[in-house]
Amino acid sequence: MRVHDECNGSDVFGSDICTCKPYLIYSIEECAREAQNGGVGVVVYFRKEGRALGEVTKYLVYNARKRQEGGDTAANYFKRTEFVAGVKDMRFQALMPDILHWLGVSRIDRFISMSNMKYEAIVNSGIEIVERVSIPSERMPADSKVEIEAKIADGYFTTGNVPTSEMLENVKGRNWDEIAH
16 A cells, blocks of 8 residues: 655656655555455555645755755755745645545555655554555665655654764765756
């Protein structure tokens, strides 16, 4: 099961600055694998940009991250969003489980998400989650490591190690000059 928030930059245009498209593709593959084993796999695709900042604001954040002094680092991931958008995140997941209840979902064996907000909203709505699944690290494009490491350090779910502040300084994405325009 994956509850996926729309990301035009990654899902549609193939940007590798975020983890969205790799999560979506991995989830579709896992759903197909589960179906081939006699089970059921579901991807719910929500038509709202992931952090609920809006597409234009998100692109302004991405642009600022790539142009900031010192480069795009995991240590500054949330700071840059707060500077441009005024908030770290605008997600509201409390109503998200309604679609799962409408679909008749009462138990999720494998939940593919690092979002604690989604997990808590689902569990608090009465749906059991048996296992949380991280995306394999080899599925992540190098540039998206900035996002995923910053989120893990901020408390998002992981089955791996949590990076220290010093480690976050060393997680860098491509800079503006390294991107083909």
